[in-house]
Amino acid sequence: MQENMNDIMKHMQIKKRLSQAIGRHFVCMSIIVFAIASASGFVGSAMYSVHRLTNEIRARTIVANEAYQRVQRVKQARQAKLAHIRNAEAEAKRRPRADVVHYSDTCTSVANPASITVIVSKTHCFSPKKWQPNDLVSIGNNEYLRAEAATHYINMKQAITAAGMSFSPSSAYRSYDDQVAVYDYWVTVNKNTDAADLVSARPGYSEHQTGLAVDVKLGSCALECFATTPTYAWLREHSAEYGFIQRYPEKLASITGYETEVWHWRYVGVEIAQAMRRLGIETLELYMQFMDSERKYGNSENR
Ligand SMILES: [Zn+2]
Structure with missing residues (x-):
């Protein structure tokens, strides 16, 4: 009987240890399974993130490449247009008397x-013909310019005075009626209108009427002799800093309509005057053409 009890006790202890062992084993296995599941979940998630990142980088690279190509195309178009304009001026200089711009009815x-930036020329006239500005300011010698141009003119005059040179205005703003007298004078001097048209604008077609x-x-x-003066050399070098350009440069009558006028300076604003100098474009006509193409391509470095 005692032996049976011992056997039963032993049997129960073995069973208990066995069940404890199975319990521990189960816990271990669960931890392992859980760890493996977590690890594979993490790896899967990491792989998904890497995949998504790769796709995003690829998409962004494509967009960046397209933007780069677009910028390159704009740059090339701009360079081509600039080269075309410089060639047009160079070609005009090779045959200065050909294709001089004539008045049209x-x-x-x-x-x-x-x-x-207005262009008034033999092909572009005022309408009404007697148009006049309303902000004229005196620049001395009983001459007038529009306010902004006058301020820059006076600054330019002070700068040349500081450099030990000088000039004075011989003619600035001219009304339509003033231009009637000027043009008639040149017709009388030249005895025909064709010759007069090369040196003077007809009334309603003169840049002097702009007040700029x-x-x-x-x-x-006052005229051709001015080309040999240090004052002219100074103006050629510095006028752009004050927004002025020599409006009728040498040998470009086929573009501007006028023979060289070393004495005639036109206010276009500092930004444009300096841009023309930087780009090597001499005529306002072709600079404005260049700006039109710049606007078309949405490029503002222009200037
Ligand atoms: Zn003039």
Whole structure:
């Protein structure tokens, strides 16, 4: 009986240890299974993230490449346009007397005569013909320019005075009626209108009517002789800093319509005057053409 009890006790102890062992084993296995599941979940998630990142980088690279190609295309178009314009001026200089711009009976009316960049020429006239600015300011010698141009003119004059040179205005703003007298004078001097047209604008076609142009002189030297003066050399070098350009450069009458006028300076604003100098474009006509193409390509470095 005692033996049976011992056997039963032993049997129960073995069973208990066995069940404890199975319990521990189960816990271990669960931990292992859980660890493996977590690890594979983490790896899966990591792989998914890497995949998504790779796709995103690829998409962004494509977008960046397209943007780069677009910028390159704009740059190339810009360079091509600039080269075309420089060639047009170089070609015009090779045959300066050919294709001189003539007046036409039906000129194109300038859209905005008050614009600082307005082009008034043999093909672009005022409408109404007697248009006049409303902000004229005296620049001395009983001559007038529009306010913004006058301020820059006076600054330019102070700068050249500080450099030990000088000039004075011989003619700035001219009304339609003033231009009638000027043109008639040149017709009388030249005895025909074709010759007069090369040196003077017809009434309603003169840049002087904009209030943005000024003819300068040095003492009694008012026309061609001005080309040999240090004052002219200074203006060629520095006028852009004050927003002025030589409006009728040498040998470009086939573009501007006029023979060289070393005395005639036109205010276009500092930004444009300096851009023309930097880009090597001499005529306002072709600079405005270049700006039109810049706007088309959405490029503002222009200037
Ligand atoms: Zn002039």
